Amino acid sequence: MDYPIWHPCSQMKDHEVYPIIHIKKAKGVYLYDEKGNSYIDGISSWWVNLFGHSNKRLNNAIKKQLEVLEQVIFAGFTHDRALELSQRLLKIVPKNLKKIFFAEIGSSAVEISLKLSHHYFKNIGIKGKNKFVYLENGYHGETLGALSVMGEPLYKNAYEDILIKNIMVEFPNCYRCPFGKTRNNCDVECFSFMEKTLSSKADCVAGVIVEPLVQFAGGFKMYPSKYLSKLRELTKKLNIHLILDEIATGFGRTGTMFALEQAQIEPDFLCLSKGITSGYLPLSVVLTTDEIYNAFYDDYSKGKNFLHSHSYDGNALACACACETLNIFEDENVLENNKKKYTLMRQLIENYFKDFDFVGEIRHTGFISAIEFVKDKYTKMPIDSSIRFGFKIYRKALEKGVLLRNLGDLIYFLPPYVIDNSQIEQLVESAYFATKEVIDENFC
Numbered sequence: 001m002d003y004p005i006w007h008p009c010s011q012m013k014d015h016e017v018y019p020i021i022h023i024k025k026a027k028g029v030y031l032y033d034e035k036g037n038s039y040i041d042g043i044s045s046w047w048v049n050l051f052g053h054s055n056k057r058l059n060n061a062i063k064k065q066l067e068v069l070e071q072v073i074f075a076g077f078t079h080d081r082a083l084e085l086s087q088r089l090l091k092i093v094p095k096n097l098k099k100i101f102f103a104e105i106g107s108s109a110v111e112i113s114l115k116l117s118h119h120y121f122k123n124i125g126i127k128g129k130n131k132f133v134y135l136e137n138g139y140h141g142e143t144l145g146a147l148s149v150m151g152e153p154l155y156k157n158a159y160e161d162i163l164i165k166n167i168m169v170e171f172p173n174c175y176r177c178p179f180g181k182t183r184n185n186c187d188v189e190c191f192s193f194m195e196k197t198l199s200s201k202a203d204c205v206a207g208v209i210v211e212p213l214v215q216f217a218g219g220f221k222m223y224p225s226k227y228l229s230k231l232r233e234l235t236k237k238l239n240i241h242l243i244l245d246e247i248a249t250g251f252g253r254t255g256t257m258f259a260l261e262q263a264q265i266e267p268d269f270l271c272l273s274k275g276i277t278s279g280y281l282p283l284s285v286v287l288t289t290d291e292i293y294n295a296f297y298d299d300y301s302k303g304k305n306f307l308h309s310h311s312y313d314g315n316a317l318a319c320a321c322a323c324e325t326l327n328i329f330e331d332e333n334v335l336e337n338n339k340k341k342y343t344l345m346r347q348l349i350e351n352y353f354k355d356f357d358f359v360g361e362i363r364h365t366g367f368i369s370a371i372e373f374v375k376d377k378y379t380k381m382p383i384d385s386s387i388r389f390g391f392k393i394y395r396k397a398l399e400k401g402v403l404l405r406n407l408g409d410l411i412y413f414l415p416p417y418v419i420d421n422s423q424i425e426q427l428v429e430s431a432y433f434a435t436k437e438v439i440d441e442n443f444c
């Protein structure tokens, strides 16, 4: 029988050469395939898993909830787990955020924040705020609205003709700084691009959306928190919303519970998903202020209503899982324990990889490390893309029992927080040997 599934983010033809891996079960940081191979899940199953697969506490939380309530319509109805989750999330986000809107996937959270931002200005009688500003390399999901603020052309090009036209700004390019600065001697001169755009277009811009500190899918580009504090200050001054997409950075990944803590800023919208359920079930939320909420609060007939909805909004199993995720953070001192682990991971990566000529930059933020490979570390010229250097490392690492993934010629390490020291060692060592073999096979 023909293989029936069309997989995401893939050219299916690649699988003529690289068969799809059939996973039978998973436990802790390990995935097990049908042939009995095991793989360390070095990318947390696409950045979602925090506490390992088949985690006892999370399994039990879901089982317990299953006996009580699995799902109920969320328009006009509520339930214990959604209330509990809301109250607990509000305690750990900036104080200005007071209301929570539920959805299922990251892209929906982004859609909701864009719609709310534009609609808010309409409701309070400010006309013409019809655009959003986003960063080059930014990634906020792939539904059409989210694609309209996509800063990575790869995912967007085919759809340009049917997208809302928004405004892209040069990203803080720390590795190839246009101002010739380095990470350690910079005063975010690159913020001038943002300043210029926002100052000249404030009347038509409703909001700016960014991934704080780390642009994930755009190639793990990392930038200083100062950029964010400047952005908050300026957007406030110009009456533009700041939408923080912490879908990937949230829940401890950058070292703090949320990346925004490192810039000490309060956004108008905060989008969360991915790690919110420890990678178990789809759930996303948008947190916002009373001011924005109140602009929609009126008699139905006034037409200010936010009528956005999804079938599984506030799913009770997902909420139970999210509550247990927060319990684990509290009970197990996760953020503190992670420090020791990612410090070790960083040291190992630096030690193993520092001598390769092809290593352009190794960068780290919290429990994320990334290696950008280049043809020449002095000119920073990229490697010929037809070699598919990064992709080959990903394939080689799989043969060595490690699931890494590449983004172009960059590989990244983003394991579940429950990874132990010897597993970290195995992860980095396998990546090193995979890289060495790819270099030996493709260059002399």
Ligand SMILES: *Cc1c(COP(=O)(O)O)cnc(C)c1O
Pocket: 105, 106, 107, 108, 110, 139, 140, 141, 142, 211, 216, 217, 245, 246, 247, 248, 249, 273, 274
């Ligand atoms: C994954 C991601 C999204 C989209 O989330 P989906 O659940 O895949 O729709 C949006 N923004 C960022 C930063 C992400 O990493």
